[in-house]
Amino acid sequence: MKDTYLVDNYSINCKGNLIDLSTPKIMSIINTTPDSFYDGGKYNSIEKAIEKVEKDLSNNATIIDIGGHSTKPNAKEVSEDEELRRTIPVIEAIIKRFPDVLISIDTFRGKIAQEALLAGAAMINDISAWELDEKMFNVITQFKVPYVLMHMQGTPKTMQENPTYKNVTKDIIYFLSKKIAKLQENNVIDIIIDPGFGFGKSLDNNYELMGNLKYFSHLNYPILSGISRKSMIYKLLNTNSLKSINGTTALNMYALLNGAKILRVHDTEEANECIQIFNKTNQYQT
Secondary structure (H helix, E strand, O other): OOOOOOOOOOEEEEOOEEEEOOOOEEEEEEEOOOOOOOOOOOOOOHHHHHHHHHHHHHOOEEEEEEEOOOOOOOOOOOOHHHHHHHHHHHHHHHHHHOOOOEEEEEOOOHHHHHHHHHOOOOEEEEOOOOOOOOHHHHHHHHHOOOEEEEOOOOOOOOOOOOOOOOOHHHHHHHHHHHHHHHHHHOOOOOEEEEOOOOOOOOHHHHHHHHHOHHHHHHHOOOEEEOOOOOHHHHOOOOOOHHHOHHHHHHHHHHHHHOOEEEEEEOOHHHHHHHHHHHHHHHOOOO
16 A cells, blocks of 8 residues: 555646656756765766766756755865856756756855856755855745755754754754745745755764655655765765665665655666666555
């Protein structure tokens, strides 16, 4: 019997196109930075980024997530000008090569989000829920594109120093519910929620959140799961990010079974296979 807490009729409006989330979708990660925790430097040229997009689209990626500022723990701050230089030309080149592609801009800065949307991006992915830049809220409410609302405790520089919660699941659901209410008051309706695995959470916090992921469906918005190759996998398994794809796939399947509608991943081929197996199995649930 299907679990009643899982809602299947979500959709988001991207550039006038309704993206049906009744079946899960893939968000491909493309970091145009030299220092991201897993793929830093791999895609910091337009040619390399376009090659990655072509590969990911062939693996059924629906959204391409472009980020120009590393947000790993203790990441170095970069200027707005540098973040713009790393992202906008890449977005423009990708859209020129793939006119129908849906691009998400991964940034916590309002100015970067605005310039990316003007360059053709269709979605904002903000790790800070506009806590790090109040200008971001103005951009969200002005453009009303789909917005990934993520929880983070602290800042990228401080988030892993001593994350503390009374009850990590309840605390984050409450945080997200307040943010959702603010967005709804301003007629922003295409909201995607992200518990923020790895952002101001201990190892146990991360697995408690994953174990309770189904409860986030009560917020009545699609859930994005972003656990690809993160330390919550390789620290538990005593390995490293390069050897974490099996653990990533295992957690992706767990997330799908507990309501996730978007998988944000580095490895689209494996995510695509995971979703195909999930969809096939799901056909026979009664």
